[in-house]
Amino acid sequence: MSTDLLIGRLRAGLGDKGVVTDPDILDSHRNDHATFCEAGVPAVLVRPSSTAEVQEVLRAATEYGVPVVPQGARTGLSGAANALDGCILLSTSRLNRILEISAEDQIAVVQPGVVNAELSRAVLAQGLFYPPDPSSWEMSTIGGNIATNAGGLCCVKYGVTGDFVRGLEVVLASGEVVRTGRRTAKGVAGYDLTSLIVGSEGTLGVVTEATLALRPEPEAALTAAATFMSIEAGIAAAAAVMASGLRPSLLEFLDGPTARAIQNYRDMGLPDDVGSLLIAQSDRGPRAAEDVAAIARICTEYGAVEVAEASDAEESKMLLEARRLVNPALEPLGATLIDDVAVPRSKLVALLQGIAEIGTKYDVLICCPGHVGDGNMHPTVVFDRNDPAAEARALEAFGAVMNLGLALGGTITGEHGIGKLKSRWLAQELGPVGLALQRQVKAVFDPANLLNPDKLFL
Amino acid sequence: MSTDLLIGRLRAGLGDKGVVTDPDILDSHRNDHATFCEAGVPAVLVRPSSTAEVQEVLRAATEYGVPVVPQGARTGLSGAANALDGCILLSTSRLNRILEISAEDQIAVVQPGVVNAELSRAVLAQGLFYPPDPSSWEMSTIGGNIATNAGGLCCVKYGVTGDFVRGLEVVLASGEVVRTGRRTAKGVAGYDLTSLIVGSEGTLGVVTEATLALRPEPEAALTAAATFMSIEAGIAAAAAVMASGLRPSLLEFLDGPTARAIQNYRDMGLPDDVGSLLIAQSDRGPRAAEDVAAIARICTEYGAVEVAEASDAEESKMLLEARRLVNPALEPLGATLIDDVAVPRSKLVALLQGIAEIGTKYDVLICCPGHVGDGNMHPTVVFDRNDPAAEARALEAFGAVMNLGLALGGTITGEHGIGKLKSRWLAQELGPVGLALQRQVKAVFDPANLLNPDKLFL
Numbered sequence: 001m002s003t004d005l006l007i008g009r010l011r012a013g014l015g016d017k018g019v020v021t022d023p024d025i026l027d028s029h030r031n032d033h034a035t036f037c038e039a040g041v042p043a044v045l046v047r048p049s050s051t052a053e054v055q056e057v058l059r060a061a062t063e064y065g066v067p068v069v070p071q072g073a074r075t076g077l078s079g080a081a082n083a084l085d086g087c088i089l090l091s092t093s094r095l096n097r098i099l100e101i102s103a104e105d106q107i108a109v110v111q112p113g114v115v116n117a118e119l120s121r122a123v124l125a126q127g128l129f130y131p132p133d134p135s136s137w138e139m140s141t142i143g144g145n146i147a148t149n150a151g152g153l154c155c156v157k158y159g160v161t162g163d164f165v166r167g168l169e170v171v172l173a174s175g176e177v178v179r180t181g182r183r184t185a186k187g188v189a190g191y192d193l194t195s196l197i198v199g200s201e202g203t204l205g206v207v208t209e210a211t212l213a214l215r216p217e218p219e220a221a222l223t224a225a226a227t228f229m230s231i232e233a234g235i236a237a238a239a240a241v242m243a244s245g246l247r248p249s250l251l252e253f254l255d256g257p258t259a260r261a262i263q264n265y266r267d268m269g270l271p272d273d274v275g276s277l278l279i280a281q282s283d284r285g286p287r288a289a290e291d292v293a294a295i296a297r298i299c300t301e302y303g304a305v306e307v308a309e310a311s312d313a314e315e316s317k318m319l320l321e322a323r324r325l326v327n328p329a330l331e332p333l334g335a336t337l338i339d340d341v342a343v344p345r346s347k348l349v350a351l352l353q354g355i356a357e358i359g360t361k362y363d364v365l366i367c368c369p370g371h372v373g374d375g376n377m378h379p380t381v382v383f384d385r386n387d388p389a390a391e392a393r394a395l396e397a398f399g400a401v402m403n404l405g406l407a408l409g410g411t412i413t414g415e416h417g418i419g420k421l422k423s424r425w426l427a428q429e430l431g432p433v434g435l436a437l438q439r440q441v442k443a444v445f446d447p448a449n450l451l452n453p454d455k456l457f458l
Numbered sequence: 459m460s461t462d463l464l465i466g467r468l469r470a471g472l473g474d475k476g477v478v479t480d481p482d483i484l485d486s487h488r489n490d491h492a493t494f495c496e497a498g499v500p501a502v503l504v505r506p507s508s509t510a511e512v513q514e515v516l517r518a519a520t521e522y523g524v525p526v527v528p529q530g531a532r533t534g535l536s537g538a539a540n541a542l543d544g545c546i547l548l549s550t551s552r553l554n555r556i557l558e559i560s561a562e563d564q565i566a567v568v569q570p571g572v573v574n575a576e577l578s579r580a581v582l583a584q585g586l587f588y589p590p591d592p593s594s595w596e597m598s599t600i601g602g603n604i605a606t607n608a609g610g611l612c613c614v615k616y617g618v619t620g621d622f623v624r625g626l627e628v629v630l631a632s633g634e635v636v637r638t639g640r641r642t643a644k645g646v647a648g649y650d651l652t653s654l655i656v657g658s659e660g661t662l663g664v665v666t667e668a669t670l671a672l673r674p675e676p677e678a679a680l681t682a683a684a685t686f687m688s689i690e691a692g693i694a695a696a697a698a699v700m701a702s703g704l705r706p707s708l709l710e711f712l713d714g715p716t717a718r719a720i721q722n723y724r725d726m727g728l729p730d731d732v733g734s735l736l737i738a739q740s741d742r743g744p745r746a747a748e749d750v751a752a753i754a755r756i757c758t759e760y761g762a763v764e765v766a767e768a769s770d771a772e773e774s775k776m777l778l779e780a781r782r783l784v785n786p787a788l789e790p791l792g793a794t795l796i797d798d799v800a801v802p803r804s805k806l807v808a809l810l811q812g813i814a815e816i817g818t819k820y821d822v823l824i825c826c827p828g829h830v831g832d833g834n835m836h837p838t839v840v841f842d843r844n845d846p847a848a849e850a851r852a853l854e855a856f857g858a859v860m861n862l863g864l865a866l867g868g869t870i871t872g873e874h875g876i877g878k879l880k881s882r883w884l885a886q887e888l889g890p891v892g893l894a895l896q897r898q899v900k901a902v903f904d905p906a907n908l909l910n911p912d913k914l915f916l
Contacts, residue, residue, distance in 0.1 A: 105803055106701075156643075177891065183867050186618060186829075188606060188607045192653045192654055193892070193896070243674060245673075444895065
């Protein structure tokens with residue numbers, strides 16, 4: 001049977017260590033962290049250890065017409081790494097070497113399976129800084145971060161993953177290798193295929209090497225946290241901080257329902273009728289204290305009922321605790337569906353008011369934490385997973401939030417990607433001409449539609 | 459005859475004001491600022507005043523099979539805006555409105571014909587900052603800046619044009635309109651077509667609107683200038699400044715030949731045997747003085763024989779004068795061919811040594827100013843335009859510099875683009891697989907190859 005032939009060929013190319021058929025292991029690799037996202041049954045899991053072995057896998061896939069689903073650490077939230085029936089799962093777990101760290105050129109060259117935290121620590125040891133910090137950074141891989149153009153907390157000052165990707169080595173569906181981009185800080189020779197591949201969710205090629213920009217190590221950071229009695233006051237204070245030119249290295253927002261869930265989970269001394277929380281950080285070392293004081297003044301001016309300024313790292317950590325507790329605090333409340341809309345900052349109040357209305361309409365709890373400095377919110381629909389009617393309402397609310405984001409001039413996904421979870425909404429955001437162009441671009445890279453074929457597009 | 463039919467149709471769509479056939483005006487629009495770059499004789503110059511009129515032009519071009527060359531202010535340095543025989547020149551000069559400036563969302567929405575300086579001043583009046591500052595900023599348009607992904611002096615801190623482009627409205631060769639990207643700070647829905655179009659030199663579509671990111675107004679800047687007796691010392695000092703975490707808002711380098719040309723043009727008190735000059739700026743307002751002092755200390759440590767620190771705006775301007783005089787100082791020396799190589803900073807000394815050897819080998823003067831913080835140099839071959847043998851040697855030296863840049867892991871163009879001038883070297887930088895992909899991407903956007911068809915690719 002052809003699957004046996006395929007597996008035989010893969011074993012010949014990759015060796016036994018590189019080819020896994022154990023049903024339990026395959027089963028454990030079917031899903032990423034997205035909820036409510038279907039996943040098929042893979043034929044085989046491959047773990048290539050070199051670019052040449054990735055080429056082998058893709059040549060075999062092309063020859064046998066078998067789809068390939070690239071996987072990093074499967075911490076994604078949109079199902080982009082979910083298996084489909086009969087596919088080859090291509091794990092980058094053995095492509096996990098940091099190939100180079102250059103302090104002089106402020107770059108790192110890595111394989112895709114390197115874990116973000118591992119790279120961040122390795123460069124820090126040389127006085128350098130790799131800013132992109134998705135919440136999953138202790139587990140997620142650079143390849144996965146590139147596939148989703150992952151954001152994080154520090155984007156508000158430093159930008160997203162793509163802002164730090166200078167060049168890529170990519171294996172195409174044909175098995176050919178292409179190098180895009182460059183090692184240099186600037187370069188405009190030809191079309192920017194690097195940016196095209198960043199965020200393409202494994203649908204255009206398999207990244208086998210990335211050249212990443214680094215920065216000098218940041219100075220020490222200090223944190224401030226402010227409590228407001230309304231959503232509007234918290235949002236207005238955040239807008240004022242952004243307009244001030246202070247450049248916070250983190251600016252997070254928690255709405256009332258999120259703050260109350262945290263207070264119920266652990267006593268943080270928050271008032272019962274808390275409207276919103278704002279948490280900000282400055283990482284300018286000796287100047288962080290004055291920045292934090294300026295942020296605190298702005299928050300007070302905009303009606304904060306309580307403002308705390310950290311004076312050292314320990315206090316800073318404590319003030320960030322509320323943000324860290326979002327997931328653990330929401331978990332006991334039920335199943336969650338996490339939205340990822342981003343809107344222009346001027347539309348944030350309208351977004352949050354609209355989300356409250358959606359919650360009422362569909363009779364679901366929607367908690368709304370988010371990266372307020374970027375206008376990127378994570379409205380999280382919480383519901384009883386044992387109640388099918390509640391689940392149906394939750395899914396409708398989840399979609400309504402995306403429609404609201406689009407209506408406000410925003411996007412359905414600021415940093416999590418489309419994957420399988422949001423492909424129904426993609427056409428609405430891109431429009432028919434844009435969608436047609438994107439499909440044709442996909443066909444240039446992957447004419448037989450073998451790379452993650454059930455993702456991104458419907 | 460078909461040209462008459464085409465012009466008739468264009469007049470019907472755009473009115474008399476939008477269609478120019480005066481041979482003198484056509485002749486004055488044949489070239490951009492690139493030297494030694496052929497240009498054809500256009501059939502007609504159109505000046506559409508709306509997206510609908512651009513659509514009209516492209517529909518007519520497609521119907522008649524006539525190539526279209528988009529033009530901004532024609533300040534480009536690679537011939538990308540040069541006419542080809544029988545083409546339609548599409549000038550964006552009447553698409554020159556600033557449609558929106560939002561202080562709250564820190565964005566501007568503009569038509570492509572808006573001059574960079576005009577936008578920069580308009581946003582500054584609202585306390586905002588549009589950083590990209592190519593040398594041509596008083597003349598060049600945002601559309602042209604986008605077409606070349608233009609750099610400038612402040613890239614070293616703020617990035618290039620593309621880093622500030624969030625979304626585009628683009629008319630395709632078919633006449634269809636596509637909107638790419640977004641108004642929001644983050645967004646990952648689908649492939650990043652915005653970045654694909656930025657830097658595509660008018661070969662994928664005609665940009666009719668751009669949504670640009672702004673920042674809060676920068677604080678006051680101060681400048682330092684240092685004189686070194688060798689190239690190596692100046693480069694080493696620049697590397698140390700970049701490694702220090704100081705984030706200069708400008709870091710420019712002039713090699714000995716350039717510095718001597720300036721000294722001959724105007725007495726700046728530079729020693730006869732000057733090796734290199736470094737000019738740096740910090741724009742951190744009250745903290746600029748301490749930054750400039752730190753930069754001065756680094757320069758002294760690396761062997762500067764003279765270091766000047768400005769204490770106010772007037773002195774800062776004086777210290778920048780040497781950089782401003784590069785073009786006027788080189789002009790009387792002869793014709794120039796301006797290279798635009800960028801290399802990893804660790805290869806700058808090798809680049810400059812290699813360039814000196816190339817100058818000797820081909821018996822031409824090569825002056826080397828550049829944006830040293832980005833590793834982006836503008837080696838400028840100076841020669842006697844009345845001596846055909848000298849011109850031939852200059853062209854060979856020009857190519858040898860690009861080959862050297864590639865050999866050092868760099869790019870043939872950091873910020874000027876490929877256009878017509880450098881298309882011979884593009885294949886070498888991209889490799890066969892990359893080049894084939896780029897051509898196929900071009901065909902997706904422009905299947906009949908009507909948009910700037912003789913540019914970028916050979």
